[in-house]
Amino acid sequence: MKLDIQTLLESMDGIALIIDRELRIQCVGQRNWQSFWEENGGGPVEAPLSGRPITDSFTVGPVRDTFRKLLLELFEHKRALLHVDYRCDAPDEMRWMRLCVTPIVTSGESKVQYLLYQSILLDSQPRARLGLFDLPATGLQRPGSLRICCVCAKVAASPADAAGPQRWIDADEYYARGGQEPTMLSHGFCEQCASKLLADDRAATQWAATQSQST
Numbered sequence: 001m002k003l004d005i006q007t008l009l010e011s012m013d014g015i016a017l018i019i020d021r022e023l024r025i026q027c028v029g030q031r032n033w034q035s036f037w038e039e040n041g042g043g044p045v046e047a048p049l050s051g052r053p054i055t056d057s058f059t060v061g062p063v064r065d066t067f068r069k070l071l072l073e074l075f076e077h078k079r080a081l082l083h084v085d086y087r088c089d090a091p092d093e094m095r096w097m098r099l100c101v102t103p104i105v106t107s108g109e110s111k112v113q114y115l116l117y118q119s120i121l122l123d124s125q126p127r128a129r130l131g132l133f134d135l136p137a138t139g140l141q142r143p144g145s146l147r148i149c150c151v152c153a154k155v156a157a158s159p160a161d162a163a164g165p166q167r168w169i170d171a172d173e174y175y176a177r178g179g180q181e182p183t184m185l186s187h188g189f190c191e192q193c194a195s196k197l198l199a200d201d202r203a204a205t206q207w208a209a210t211q212s213q214s215t
């Protein structure tokens with residue numbers, strides 16, 4: 001059987017991409033990408049996705065740095081796969097997404113040359129509009145910016161006691177508690193999501209060690 005990669009990508013669910021060792025997009029499942037683009041405001045696509053670094057789609061700063069590290073570990077046989085369930089909300093809709101990135105192992109190649117990158121919508125639910133999900137995001141702390149976890153979409157509440165631990169709450173609770181409308185979001189990780197990514201890192205390292213012992 002001969003199967004064309006583009007044909008395969010077109011038949012896959014969600015946004016499906018092939019990433020090379022430079023973390024550049026090589027192939028795109030066009031059908032779902034076009035639908036995604038139109039559903040999120042549409043307009044003419046500025047430039048083809050092919051050739052762009054996938055890291056451009058992550059907010060600059062700790063989020064981009066973390067995902068770059070995780071993706072590179074897949075090429076270095078340090079992890080089997082990258083699997084992150086995350087929220088990607090619109091102002092009037094909650095969206096549960098899954099990112100799954102796996103190495104493409106080709107026969108006769110000792111090095112992983114490509115990754116399959118797939119981002120799938122698992123579920124969505126309408127809700128009363130929350131303005132903060134319409135704001136621009138940065139990876140840096142700026143005056144008036146509100147910290148938000150890029151995985152679970154919780155926001156950082158000001159602690160009642162300035163010396164107390166940071167609390168992460170749902171965005172609707174933030175407004176219910178009289179939170180000020182921010183001017184910008186600052187993407188990062190809450191402690192719980194950061195430690196889950198780290199735990200996955202440890203599991204992946206152990207898996208890679210087992211694999212290298214058995215070869």
Ligand SMILES: [Zn+2]
Pocket residue numbers: 149150151152153154189190191192193194
């Ligand atoms: Zn989180």
